[in-house]
Amino acid sequence: MKDLKPILSTLWRSKSAPLLLILQIAVTFTILVNAVYLIIQKEALLIEPSGLDEEVIFTLHTNVQSSEAEEMIALVKQDLRDVRALPSVENVTVMNSFPLSDWGSYAPTGLGPTEEDMNIYTGYFTGDEHAIATMGLELIAGEGPSEGEVQDSIDFSADTTQTVVSKGFAELYYPDDWRAILGTTVYLNYEPFIVKGVVKELKSVWPGWYSHANTVLIPLRHISSNYKMLIRSRPGELEQAKQQVVKELMKTPGRHLDKMMDYQQIRTDKFKSETAAIKTLYWVIAGLVLLTLLGIFGQARFTVVKRRKQIGTRRALGASRTDILRYCMTENAIVTSVGIVVGVICALLANVQLVNHFDMAPVPVVYLFQVAGVILVVGQLAVCQPAWMAARVSPALATRSV
Amino acid sequence: MLTYYFKLAWLSLRKTPLLSVLMVSTIALGIAAAMVTYTVSYMKTKDPLPAKSDRVFTVQLSVWGPDQPYRTADGQEEIPEMVSYRDAKNLKMAGKAHRESALGLFKMMSRAEEQAQRDAQMRMIRTTHNDFFAMFDVPFLYGGAWSEQDDSAGNQVVVITKTLNEELFDGANSVGRHIILGDALMQIVGVMDDWFPIPKFYYLSSHAYRDPESIFTPLEYQINQEIFSRNDVTWACWQDIEDVAFSDFMASDCVWLFYWVELESGSDRAQYMDFINAYVEQQKQAGRFARENLSRLFTIDEYLRWAKVLSNENDMAVWLAFAFLLACLLNCMSLMMTKFYGKGSEIGLRRAVGASRHDICWQFLCEAFLIGLFGGLLGLLFAQLGLQLVQQIFTYLNANIMQMDLRIMLMTLGLSIVTSILFGLWPIYRAAQIQPSSQLKSL
Known part of the structure; x- marks a missing residue:
């Protein structure tokens, strides 16, 4: 610590070079904190569970070769029976849209039937009595629909009066005790529905949507000229199940299959822009760290070259190599720390802007400490070589050319 | 020195x-x-579309039912960005704009006539009027847009993109040849040259950075054939649609089409807006358009900003x-x-x-x-x-x-x-x- 005073007075006497470094570190710090925070937020979105057992599920679209309502329903039921009978298939259901798949319906929702009551939009799914088991949703209260309660819907027409809701949905209206929603009536699209069950998690088709966690699942077999099937394979038999399903369905002449995708694929597709943004941010961080490393290294080397004579004199006057080494490292630590302090202020200011302009949550303080730690370590690493160079300056240098 | x-x-x-x-x-x-x-x-x-930035507009109508708004955002009522077939048809019949086109979409298996049935692929088909191509300055490699007559009759004609032409016909002049949509034989009348409007402004914001669809066909063809891919395209209704009949759906206020107009000059905007308001008033007399009239015109830039494409x-x-x-x-x-x-x-x-x-x-x-x-x-x-x-x-x-x-x-x-x-x-x-x-x- 006895170095502290001479270091400070040296820095004060030639301010410009350290000042630049301080500015650079502050800017770096600002970008790093916000970039790291963005990455963490986006990665959380990537791994957020949808509520489905994604590793054993795949989906497809297929056509119905009839335009008569009765016949269409019979054909679809037959398809479902055929697929369910396959050895590698555990269960199958027909839905209107699939979570995370980007195309789906939403419904204005409220506790009453009037326009004022409709205070939020919720994700709207339909499925038959196998939907909950096929998706692998965890039913945490009440019950799902029985076979007799599922209605057939040609092109969205049907009068259902009950629904299963997600826990997120229940907590919207009963924040203190979500179980209280069981048996109550909610209004979807201005129509009354009795809540029969609550599932722990069922996400909407649009990640990042404000109402992503709030969904309802209506007992409907939703059919039109083509329909959407969600299939659950037996564990580890996803590929066999896919092949068997294609083979089975293609037995019908004139059958079209479309968009056969397993859930990993749906997830990857849905989050491609986030994944891309994360990759870009990693590049930014790598670039910045490298740049800072170079900046500090260059600066430290320059200082050492400039001070060779002084260092020689100190050595001649009895300073050990460790003293010189410590002097350089401490000096760097001080400059970096000042940079970080300025950086914290800039980062917070920048974050306020980000919060205002881009609807982001403010950065938690813990990130500030973590990034500060990283920069300090990077700074010390960068200064190692120049400090070592300084320590090796020979005392004899002081005696020359004075 | x-x-x-x-x-x-x-x-x-x-x-x-x-x-x-x-x-x-x-x-x-x-x-x-x-x-x-x-x-x-x-x-x-x-x-x-810089050459026409002040005179190409999309039309949005206050078509929704009396009980509830189409949507609310920040406490403000929003009207649908799409229009119903009924209104699109009325506007087109009135013909008040220099050029005008409705834009629909459906999904269908498609292949070249020469291809085997198993080589058919599911593709999105854009349905529109012939003005689409002139209005948006679409360049053509071979042939051109279909005629007025094709539009009104809903003839079995298509325009395909250069990319699809290369895929199906190795880039040869395919005008006069055929592709098969579902079971229907469609004659190719035009092959587009490279055309990638960025952003793709003319449809939903979620499509803004996708390539244009590869097949274009007259809207009336879709109507004649009663094709509507309810599970794959975006649409919305305020009425209950108990009845599944296609003709009822088309006669309803269900919205599923974009409507674009090109005026002679940007200064005609107010005049065209007057026409739209008069149209809404006339429909109100007939018992439609029960809500306050919020109908509006958006230029491309206004639409993209409103739809938050500029993210x-x-x-x-x-x-x-x-x-x-x-x-x-x-x-x-x-x-x-x-x-x-x-x-x-x-x-x-x-x-x-x-x-x-x-x-x-x-x-x-x-x-x-x-x-x-x-x-x-x-x-x-x-x-x-x-x-x-x-x-x-x-x-x-x-x-x-x-x-x-x-x-x-x-x-x-x-x-x-x-x-x-x-x-x-x-x-x-x-x-x-x-x-x-x-x-x-x-x-």
Whole structure:
């Protein structure tokens, strides 16, 4: 610590070079904190569970070769029976849209039937009595629909009066005790529905949507000229199940299959822009760290070259190599720390802007400490070589050319 | 004299190669990062139809039912961005605009006539009127748009894209040949040349960065054939649609079409809006349009802003990149500081033999200029590599976004030179302050 005073007075006497470094570190710090925070937020979105057992599920679209309502329903039921009978298939259901798949319906929702009551939009799914088991949703209260309660819907027409809701949905209206929603009536699209069950998690088709966690699942077999099937394979038999399903369905002449995708694929597709943004941010961080490393290294080397004579004199006057080494490292630590302090202020200011302009949550303080730690370590690493160079300056240098 | 300074600057750069390379590449890195993100953002948000930016409009009608608004956003009632077939037909019949087209979409298995049935592929088919092509300045490679007659009769004709033509017909002139949509034989009347409007403004915002559909066919064909892919396209109704009959759906207020008009000039906007209001009034008499009339026209730019196609993510990337550039410039500034300090004795000597501070400043300004120039050139190279990389990462975006035009290239060079000089000013000022006496002593 006895170095502290001479270091400070040296820095004060030639301010410009350290000042630049301080500015650079502050800017770096600002970008790093916000970039790291963005990455963490986006990665959380990537791994957020949808509520489905994604590793054993795949989906497809297929056509119905009839335009008569009765016949269409019979054909679809037959398809479902055929697929369910396959050895590698555990269960199958027909839905209107699939979570995370980007195309789906939403419904204005409220506790009453009037326009004022409709205070939020919720994700709207339909499925038959196998939907909950096929998706692998965890039913945490009440019950799902029985076979007799599922209605057939040609092109969205049907009068259902009950629904299963997600826990997120229940907590919207009963924040203190979500179980209280069981048996109550909610209004979807201005129509009354009795809540029969609550599932722990069922996400909407649009990640990042404000109402992503709030969904309802209506007992409907939703059919039109083509329909959407969600299939659950037996564990580890996803590929066999896919092949068997294609083979089975293609037995019908004139059958079209479309968009056969397993859930990993749906997830990857849905989050491609986030994944891309994360990759870009990693590049930014790598670039910045490298740049800072170079900046500090260059600066430290320059200082050492400039001070060779002084260092020689100190050595001649009895300073050990460790003293010189410590002097350089401490000096760097001080400059970096000042940079970080300025950086914290800039980062917070920048974050306020980000919060205002881009609807982001403010950065938690813990990130500030973590990034500060990283920069300090990077700074010390960068200064190692120049400090070592300084320590090796020979005392004899002081005696020359004075 | 300037030539001499440039020569000095060049020699000085050559004398400390490592430091020069560091300075130039630091600037290049920052410039490249800034320009790559700027390019992507600029290309994503530039005007897709600049020649008609003030006279092409999309029409939005207050068609919703009496009980509830279509949607509310921030407490404000929103009207649908799409129109019903009924209204589209009425507007088209009235023919008040110079050019006008409704835009629908459906999904169908499609193949070339020569292909086997199992080679058929599911494709999205764009349905529209023939004005679409002229209104949006769509270039044609072979043939052209279908006729008015095809429009009104709903004939089995299609226009296909160059990409599809290459896929199905190896790029040959396929006008007069056929493709099969579902079971129907469709005659090709036109093959489009490359046409990738960015953003793809004419349909839903979620489609803004997808390529145009590969097959276009008359809207009336879709109506005649009673095709509607309810599970695959976006639509909305305020009425309960208990009845499944196609004709009832088309006669309803269900919205599923975009409606675009081109007027003779931008000043006709008010006049056309009067026509729309009169139309709404007339429909109100007939018992439709029960809500307050919020109908409106949007230019392409207004629509894209309203639909939030110009996303925040982009702006954020640009801000990050420019902050990165700032860090690079600061780094380069401290390197220049180092460099000029090292030249203390040379400056002292030059000053002692008669150079003024002014001369010293000019000499170093030339050096900063050279650094900026080389940094800019190298930055351009890095930026091209960066754009390649971005293309690898953002595979889902149209590749045409990742291209610099001449204006951006010149901007890159300019930015590099200007910022290098700007950030060189302080080091230069410090260098010019050096006293001849202090340096000459130790020589």
